[in-house]
Amino acid sequence: MVDFASLPIPVVPYTPVCRPGIGIAVTSYRELLTWSSKEFLAAPHRVEFHQILLVDEGSGTFSVDSTRFECGPGSLLWIRPNQVIQSAPQPDLEADLVLFTEAFPLRMNAFMGMLDDVLRPSHWRLKEAERADLGRVLDLMRDEFRRGDRRLGEDLLKHLLAVFVLTIDQICRSQRASDDHAQVDLDNGWGELFLRFRQELDRSYRTTRRVEDYAAAVNCTTRALARACRAVAGTTAKDLIDARVALEARRLLAHTRLPIAAVARQLGFTEVTNFTKFFIRRVNMTPGAFRRSHNTTYSATGEPRPWL
Incomplete structure (x- = not known):
């Protein structure tokens, strides 16, 4: 039996150089390109961490587990650990990037146990109001991350990340309810x-x-x-x-x-x-x-x- 994790596809470990020792990085896709070549990113590879991309300007094509997404302004892409990914960003792509390890988020009942669920959606196109809501949380995360080491800084980032991923979950549920013309119970107990x-x-x-x-x-x-x-x-x-x-x-x-x-x-x-x-x-x-x-x-x- 083939163990998918053993396939000869390179795995990128979580080894941030911008702020070592913490399980989260808040940066930009353009900064990522200074550390990883376009050739490497375009070939099949996996990452050991979560990678959330929010496109502000420009466009790019991303493949996640062989499903291709055309991303433009307002696109939100969530890549989970060990998913096979390839990317082909255009030169004009400007996007915010949040990376975090599986161990970094706060534990919130069953929700955090489902963060790495590969059957959950990977791509959304956000409405202006949704982009604004997520952008406000992202701005707080970016500011806190750039402050560097200080007492309680890591705890603040953990709480802000929890707000960030819960906001994404709320957007996902809201869009699903709109598509299904049904009310989604956000506290269903299941x-x-x-x-x-x-x-x-x-x-x-x-x-x-x-x-x-x-x-x-x-x-x-x-x-x-x-x-x-x-x-x-x-x-x-x-x-x-x-x-x-x-x-x-x-x-x-x-x-x-x-x-x-x-x-x-x-x-x-x-x-x-x-x-x-x-x-x-x-x-x-x-x-x-x-x-x-x-x-x-x-x-x-x-x-x-x-x-x-």
Whole structure:
């Protein structure tokens, strides 16, 4: 069985040079380009930390786990640890950048346990009011970060980061409610159950795609699991299970040379034809067509360098 984390894709560690010893950096994408070459950023790579990008001016193309996003003014992009990323910014791109380790944020019930959930949205286009709300928090974070070492400085940044990510979560929920024409309950109480389900899904997606098996694993009824998934993610448990399998299928097709039949076996399909039907339903193309459309190199140019 292939361990995705062992694939020959360079991993960038969190080694900031602008303010060592603290698990957060608030800077700009232009500053990032002074420390990492465009060639390295354009090739497949992963980072060991969270990276949130808010575009102010210009444009750029970013690929996150083989999903391509065209980013312009008002685009918000959240890249999570170990997602495979590639970037092609235009020379006019101006964007704020927040980097932080998984250990840095404050713990806030189940929410922080879902920060690294690769099935959560990665890209939003913000309205002017949303950009203003997020910008005010970002300004406070940037000012505090630039002050340098002082008593309580790190605690202040932790609290400001909590406000920042909760604001993003609120924007995400608001946009989802608008799209679904439904009211989203921001305090629904289903977070802990959903988190247990997501953890079990990451452990078991290769062996089962049955909702009943996951409900049994987290000691709840299928009805309760359905309500938790709908309340937190706005979709069904079955859709999330299939999304996780499809994500791993895309990763293996894009970044390994495993035969399609072997990819199918890795993901628990006994027949390659069933895998092909599943993949077409989720991705709208055959596995072979997807692999050809993502015919990239398997390692980035150069060695990872310290970031910021």
